[in-house]
Amino acid sequence: MKKILSVCLILMLSIGLLAGCGGDETTNNNEGQAGGTENNAAAIKIGGTGPLTGGAAIYGLAAKQGAEIAVEEINALGGLQFELKYEDDANDAEKAANAYNVVKDWGMQISLGSVTSTPGTATASKNYEDRIFALTPSASSTSVTEGKDNVFQMCFTDPGQGAKSAQYIYEQNLGEKIAIIYKNDEVYSSGIYETFIAEAEKLGLNVVSTTTFTTDSQTDFSVQLGEAKNAGADLVFLPMYYEPASLILTQADSMGYAPKFFGVDGMDGILTLKGFDASLAEGVILLTSFSADAQDDMTVNFVTKYQDKYGETPNQFAAGAYDSIYALYNACTNAGVTADMTAEQINDLMIEQFTTMSFDGLTGTQITWSSDGTVSKDPKGMVIQDGVYVGM
Amino acid sequence: MKQAKMNRTTRSNLITYLMVIAFFVIFQILIATGNVSSLLKGQLVPICAYVVMAISLNLVVGVSGELSLGHAGFMSAGAFSGIVAAGYLQTMMESETLVLLIAMIIGGIVAAAAGVIVGVPILRLSGDYLAIVTLAFGQIIKSIVENLYVGYDANGLQFSMVKNTLELGEGGKMLITGPMGANGMATISTFTMGFVLIMVCLFVIFNLVNSKSGRAIMALRDNKIAAQSVGISSSKYKLLAFVVSAAMAGMAGVLFALNFTTVVASKFDFNTSILILVFVVLGGLGNMRGSIIAAALLTVLPELLRSFADYRMLVYAIFLILMMLATNNPKLKGFLQSISAKIKGAVGKGGEANG
CATH class of the missing domain: 3.40.50.2300 (Response regulator)
Structure with a gap:
């Protein structure tokens, strides 16, 4: 009984210690x-x-x-x-x-x-x-x-980003055939997709492939990428956060598929993602409102x-x-x-x-x-x- | 002998009812006097929903003795049918309580129907196999809701599982938009309704357990062959417990969903099922009062641990382990019992001295 009591006390103490450390390092x-x-x-x-x-x-x-x-x-x-x-x-x-x-x-x-x-x-x-x-x-x-x-x-807003992306691709003439992969269980991703596709139709962009994934299926993109590749897409639009995007880039690289990738502000952060080979993100275009290498004061x-x-x-x-x-x-x-x-x-x-x-x-x-x-x-x-x- | 036993269960049930009532009254007083933080106030309805989930799962796991890992699936089925019902009814009715009540009943019926559909084939299985199938059921419900689009307009409710959008007429509103779940619901759940739901569920469960059917269910749990040899139908009684439990989970789902403005299908995933199973196991199998306490404590605990910042979930896990050890350790139990005996002794002596 004493043994159990002492074990409990030790546990309590160590919790306190851990919490104490956390506080010291990271007060701010x-x-x-x-x-x-x-x-x-x-x-x-x-x-x-x-x-x-x-x-x-x-x-x-x-x-x-x-x-x-x-x-x-x-x-x-x-x-x-x-x-x-x-x-x-x-x-x-x-x-x-x-x-x-x-x-x-x-x-x-x-x-x-x-x-x-x-x-x-x-x-x-x-x-x-x-x-x-x-x-x-x-x-x-x-x-x-x-x-x-x-x-x-x-x-x-998400719709704003979708429309602006479509306009940007159209104005800069970035791609002939466009593939879209989006996450259909996320407000963010599907919100951008919906306005992108509406604006793309208006501008006459050629969308050749549209595929989706959900939180549960965001580990394997071979089907979506395969479809985009077969459709001959030269630009893949990725309205999503950087984590699934990093997997898409990695898997596209391993299957030898190298279109232009176009992301939105959720793509930001991909370069600092742990375990991701940042060289794969070379050439990725993203639409964002902030650039860390701008030279203004x-x-x-x-x-x-x-x-x-x-x-x-x-x-x-x-x-x-x-x-x-x-x-x-x-x-x-x-x-x-x-x-x-x-x-x-x-x-x-x-x-x-x-x-x-x-x-x-x-x-x-x-x-x-x-x-x-x-x-x-x-x-x-x-x-x-x-x-x-x-x-x- | 029999009389004494009956009295003991009645007394124990009474304590449970009183505990819930006391909890409700204390919080009502605290709210009225403004002594409750908005954090705790915001958690009252989720606590009620989790308590109902825990006692209903306890009926299956503890009383009926079947391991179910898909309880959140019933919660989800109830929640989303309740959202549709509430969204549609609000165009016709003023009273929020009535809308919530009808939504809860509809949620309960839908979840019970799901319980029958799932229960009839799978209750022929037992042990690990049943656990696997219920696990799959949870995933199926999640997938169905993630592909379901529901909206209403002047022509009434419209459903689709094929198209991503519905062609809604003037003044139409989407209620469930597939994987994005339901958005912009009116938050009509109240603590009082949560309390009423807990009391109703407790009443149903206690009466079921103490009835002829309840004894049959427990006989099947304790020794299936012996029970069947005296003519108890295994599938009938197991299905009864399973469907009652599913209906309660559905009602809890409605209560939970209508407490927030947005709910997504992935909220009711495997992790939620396991969380509720944790409430049941830590509270004690077949012990309703334990489930209620465990569900309430473990829902509040992660929020109380916010001061640990990054180490919050680590501390939470340690608490779970300690709770598990504390409730299952014979030495510790003996220690606690000796303390309570001492206290009782002291009180008794004090009483005598006074008297």
């Missing part, structure tokens, strides 16, 4: 409270949820880290202070609702919504019910903003800080979150928001600001929002050369 990273906010009472509390663990963690972590850098910069300026807290939603609607409630209990005054679309839909309706203003950096589905006057997006400043702090190159999720914080900062300054206002008061001021203001950030200049919450900005075409994005 994991607790989600960016530095420089000793005076919590005077800071506006910004909360967000994102997949910090699981398959989509790269997006959640990037968004969180990007937002942290922006918050640090803003707090260093003096004046208006921000405090940031991110909670894990594991890319699941049920957990997202819980994570949202955690940050709400913490006293969130402005929300950063969710990072990905399915949780984003769940949290956006809560934002609407609770009257807490939300600006999501990257939840791009239309169902996130639909019917909610206080939820805004920093990224393109703002981008250089952000990329340097991000690399110093987290040791990796920021992707456009990080840039989107960084921009979101600055957009909120501008709106707060213009509207004279102070930390002692309630979430509902801030909400009304923010709606007014966001429908009238124009914003210059990393992901575009002269960015404006319409009253339905969608953003208007121009995407940039990027091509991967020697392991970095180069503007087309």
Whole structure:
């Protein structure tokens, strides 16, 4: 009996130790409270949820880290202070609702919504019910903003990306025969597909093959690639996140099929994926609003800080979150928001600001929002050369 | 002797009812006085749904003694038929409670029908084979829903399993869009309805277990050959337990789905089935009160562990292992019993001294 008791005690102690270590290493990273906010009472509390663990963690972590850098910069300026807290939603609607409630209990005054679309839909309706203003950096589905006057997006909507991709392919004359592979159980992927195909028909693009996959079947793409190859497609459109895309690139390479690949913003992150041979991504074209190798002061400043702090190159999720914080900062300054206002008061001021203001950030200049919450900005075409994005 | 035994089960059932009622009343008071965090408040309905899932699975696994690994499939069948029913009924009815009630009944009927279709052939199997087939059933339901498109317009409900889109008329609305699941539902589930559902399910299960049919089911579990030799029909009684359990899971599914604005078919996958089986196993096979406590605790636990950040799921796993050891270790059980005996003794002495 004593033995069991001691084993239990040892276990408890080691849990405590582990947790302690975690805290030490990652106070700034994991607790989600960016530095420089000793005076919590005077800071506006910004909360967000994102997949910090699981398959989509790269997006959640990037968004969180990007937002942290922006918050640090803003707090260093003096004046208006921000405090940031991110909670894990594991890319699941049920957990997202819980994570949202955690940050709400913490006293969130402005929300950063969710990072990905399915949780984003769940949290956006809560934002609407609770009257807490939300600006999501990257939840791009239309169902996130639909019917909610206080939820805004920093990224393109999925339909917007689909139409813009088709136009881009048409204008740049990138492919004669186009194949599409998309994930039909994901709001993001099928949303882009639907508008892409509609726009492609309008423009007279020749789509020769359309194949689908789901979460359960995203390990083998030989059928889809085989069909595209047999149809003689010279451009494959991949409206999906980078993980399945990396497998498609690998499998296409192993079957000796080398068309042009065209991705959307979810493709971003493929170069830093562990276990993926980045040389396979050479020549991949993607439509995204941020490029880490741009030479303007703002981008250089952000990329340097991000690399110093987290040791990796920021992707456009990080840039989107960084921009979101600055957009909120501008709106707060213009509207004279102070930390002692309630979430509902801030909400009304923010709606007014966001429908009238124009914003210059990393992901575009002269960015404006319409009253339905969608953003208007121009995407940039990027091509991967020697392991970095180069503007087309 | 028989009288004493009956009393013991009645008392035990009564404690379970009272526990659920106390839980409900305490939370209602806490909500009314504003002492509940929004996190816990948001979790109340999912807790109710998981509790019903756990006690209904316990009927199959604990009472009937059949290992089912596809319980989330019934939840899914109920959830999506309930979503369709609720979405359509809301165009005609005002009362949310009534809509939810009808949606739950429809969800229960659909899940029960699925239970009959699956149960008739597979309950001839036992042990590992039954587990494998129920596992496959969960996947089949998921695949069906992922290819199902349902919408409604002025002409009524429209279904399709072939086309990706439905040609809906003016004012039409999609209810289920294949793999993307259901979007934009009104969240009409309430804690009160969840509580009522738990009570109804407990009532049904306790009465079933204590009835002639229940004793037949347990006799079949304990010794199939002996039970059949006295004329108990194996397939009839096993099917009874299986279908009742499926219907309850379907109703829990409706309750769960209508608590969120979006639900996808992949939510009700193998992992969810296993999660519910974990509730049942840790709560104790055949022990309804244990299932309820385990389901409630293990639903809240991952959220309470948020302060561990990245190590959250690791700590959760350690908790599961500790719980498993604690509930199954004879030495620890003896230790706990001796403590409770001491406490009882102390209280008894105190009482005597006072008296």
